[in-house]
Amino acid sequence: MDQSQKTEGGMESLFAAWTKSVTDFWGNMAKMQPDVPSSSGTSEESRKTDPLHKARKGWETSNKVMQSLFSSLTEPENMAAMMKGMDSMPEFVVKMTEQSWDGYLELQKQWADHATRIGKHTEAYRFDDIDQNIFRTWKEIYEKEFQKFLHAPQLGLTRFHQERVNRLMDKYSIFRSALNEFIYMFYIPIEKSVGVMQEKIDQMADQGDMPANFKDYYNMWIRTLEGHYMTLLKSPEYTQVMDQTIDALVQYRKAKEEVLYDFLQDLPIPTNQDMDELYKDFYLLKKQVRELSKKVNREKSEK
Amino acid sequence: MSQPQIAVDLILKKLTETTEKAKTRAQKASEILFSPLETELSPTPYQVVYEEDRVKLKYYKPSEVKHKYPLLVVYALINRETMLDLQPGRSVVQTFLDHGVEVYMVDWGYPTRKDQFLTIDDHVNGYMDNIVDFIRDRCGLPKVNLMGICMGGAFSVMYSSLHPEKIKNLVTTVTPTNFDTDKGLLHIWMKNTDAYSMGNSYGNMPGDLMNLGFLLLNPARLILDKYVGFFENMDNKGFVENFVRMEKWIFDSPDVPAATFRQFITDCYKKNLLIQSKLELDGKRVDLKNITMPLLNFYGQYDHLVPPEACELLTQEVGSKDTEDICLKTGHIGIYVSSKCQKEFAPKIVKWLKEREGDGEDGTSEEAAAEAGAEHEPTGQLETSAEVAAEAGAEHEPTGQLETSAEAAKEDKSKKKAKSASPKKKSKKRTASPKGK
Known part of the structure; x- marks a missing residue:
């Protein structure tokens, strides 16, 4: 056995030991997950809509895939394929790590989001149940608590100018709020398509029918995403938010121009x-x- | 918990291959992107023969004139007419010239704030009428052939109704005339848009804002997938050049004069007046029954901007006895730029115009009149190209279940096969009619 064979053999056994410990780790993790009671009732229907249940389901799916992936890696032929591709591994590993961290951070964000809207959820290809409460709440708070200050009558010589400045601030706030809601709507299909993809991957993994080519996953995802966007863009909810945003933009532009005219009046422009x-x-x-x-x-x- | 089965060896193999390919592609792509590229639009030489305000009239002269009547092409106010002369080999203008047709094309230019008060009437009875008169004088002919594209097609329909004595033959392409449909997203959105305040706020309707609206018609494909496709092919010089040309054309968007935009949205999209012959321009009613000249109406089966439902009623509503609908298996732009349609679209127009050059009382030649009675046979089915497939994908309706691209594409094909595209003569029965009527 020459030196290179020795090194390769050493790496393989090291790798096998590592994959085994990782597989065990994921197995133990699955057993350790706490049995948290549902936050929105005990019936089957409420369990399905419960965010904790959804999060756990997602966890189980990921866990299954992970376990399978690492146990498959210990197969001799897979190990060989792995070693064969070592040339491009450093770059590949960096990218994978980067993506994993991004995914992890995104997952954390999603959990945090779910926690803030316990009992609420969105279903695939449905946009009539969009969680827009946060925008409505903000709008209500603004209208009740802040807007009144900007609508208060102004006095004295500069009252008209002050009123125009106040109107600009008011219209800007309304526009920002409408724009945020509009942008949020465009994010929803991404969230929904990720959910559908997770289920699909789970099904395919169960059937042992996972595509080997990354492009196949991408095509599947883009088509799902497109379908979600098509449903969203045709929905009355979207049209309503779009119209509100356009109206808010127009009002804001008008208010801005009025203030600008005030400033330009004293200039030869x-x-x-x-x-x-x-x-x-x-x-x-x-x-x-x-x-x-x-x-x-x-x-x-x-x- | 059952153990999923994953072909890790294959996944790893593919990943390794992909990484290698990406490296090679990136190297080649940088060589291509930093080298001189042929991305010029409108390569065919022309002369500007008429100018009025911002509007110019381009004249393309064939090496040998074989048609008696010149063809005036009126493009939309949205985007630019350069699309008809995109590049050598993909130029509708060049095909017309090759067949000996003299081409005049309206370049609407770039409206500025001072153009905000221009109405549809100013475009149709002002600029267009002056241009038609100019060509008639120049050629010493009482009539010209008129071809309109999209919104320019709607303008051409209005013009032909108000000035039928000046038009020999009318060709409409992807022209919306019936706006009472929910098939295209534009039709859904425009019904609710407050066009009046938007126009007032901006002076003119900004081209960039409209472009954003067009991108939002299919964000997954137009904002994301399109550029993924570019990165996958950026080591192919021809692909890069074509892609950059299309990008140049797509984002070259003049603003639309506010008054025209408002009128088009209100009278057409919201009230659907044109197809009902109720539209008025400066007090003159646009009666479609006045359109007695031969009419050739093209539209795209997968057009998501102007769906077939928005186009196909026109031939039923006009007064002409000689009409023909042609539905091509392509999208809004594919009609003019797809390599498959290049062989079908412009040559068909040339042939159709040639058959109607006669000076008979109804404007039709003997040959055309004879053919008008017979059912027209398709000259050749257009095959589904990658571009068409992509556009077909954009039309796909989600059913609530995830489908793989292959399954969905298959379903799209079978759905669309059922509605097989074939040219139709007016004698064919139709069931659809505008709700407003």
Whole structure:
């Protein structure tokens, strides 16, 4: 046995020991998960919608896949394939680690999100149950607690200017709130498609029908995501939020321009308002001249 | 807990292969991206023969004129007419020239704030009428052939109704005339949009804002998958050049004059007045029964911007006896740029126009009149290209269950096969009618 064979053999046994300990670890982890009571009732239906139940289900799926992955790695032929691909491993491992951390952080974020809306959930391909309470709550708080200060009557010489500034602040707040809700809506299909993919992968793993090519997973995901977007974009909920956002944007732009005009008044700069009035006169005059010249030409040709 | 079965050896093998390929691709791609690329649009030479305000008229002269009547092409106010002359080998204009057709094409230019008061009437009875008169004078002919694209097609329909004496033949392509449909997202969204305040707020409707709206029609494909496709093929110079050309065209979006935008949304999308012959331009009613010249109506089966339902009613509503609908198996842009449609679309128009060059009382030649009675046979089925497949994917309706791409593509194909695209003569019975009527 030469030195390289020795090294390879050593690595293989080291790797086998490591994969075994990892498999054991995931197995023990699965056994250790606490039996937390459901937060939203004991019936089967409420269990399904319970975020803790959903989180546990997701955990079980990931655990199953992980266990299987690591136990499969100890197979001699897989080990050989693994060793064969060692050339590109450093780069690959860095990427994988990066992605794993991203995934882990995302998972943490999702758990935190779920915890803040206990009892609420979203179903695949349905957008009539979107959790928009957070936006409505914020809007209500704003309207009850803050907006009144901006709507309070202003006094004195500068009252009109102050009112315009207050209106701008008010419209900006409303626009930001509408925009946040709009952006959130675009995030929902991503969340839903991840959920569907998780279930699909679980099914495929059970059937031993996992595609080997990453592109197949991507195609599956993009198609699921597209389906979710198509459902969302056709929904009345989306149209309503889009219209609210457009309306809020228009109101904000108007308020901003009014404040700008105030500032520009003292400067030798024409405002859009000034120019629009001129453009309109110019447009009407030009139209009239064209009509008259056509009429003259017609009369000339008739003579 | 049952043990899932995963083919780890295959996954690892594929991952290793993919990593290797990605390395090689990245090296080759950097060479391509930093080398000179041929991405110029509108390569066919032309002359600007008429100008009025921002509007220009481009004239493309064939080496040998074989058609009596020139063809005036009116593009939409959204995006630019350069799409018809995208690149050598994918140029509708070049195909017309190769067949000896003189082409005049309207370049609407880039509206500025001073153009915000221009209405549809100013475009149709103003600019278009002046251009038609200019061509008639220049060629010494009483009529011209008119071809409209999308919104430009709607303008052409309006023009042909108001000035039928000046139009020899009318060709409409992906032209929305019936807006009472929920098939396309634009039709759903526009019914609720407050166009009036948007127009007032911006002066003109910003092209970038409209482009954002178009991207949001299918974010998964247009914002994400499209660029994944680019990264996968960026080691292919031809692909990169075509991709960059399309990017240049897509994001070259002039603003739309506010008054025109408002009127189009209100009178067309919301009230659906055009197909009901109730639209008025400057007090003059656009009666579709005035369209008595031959009409050729093209639309795309997978068009998600202007779905077939928005296009196909026109031929029933006009006064002409010589009409033809052609539904191609492609999307909104595919009609003009897909390599498959290049062989079908422009040559068909040339042939159709040639058959109607005669000066008979109804404007049809003997040959065309004879053919009008017979059921038209398709000249060749268009095959589903990758582009079409992608567009078909965009039309896919989720059923609540996840389907693999292969399954879904198969289903798309079978659904669409049932609605097989074939040219139809007016004599064919139709059941659809606008709800507003």
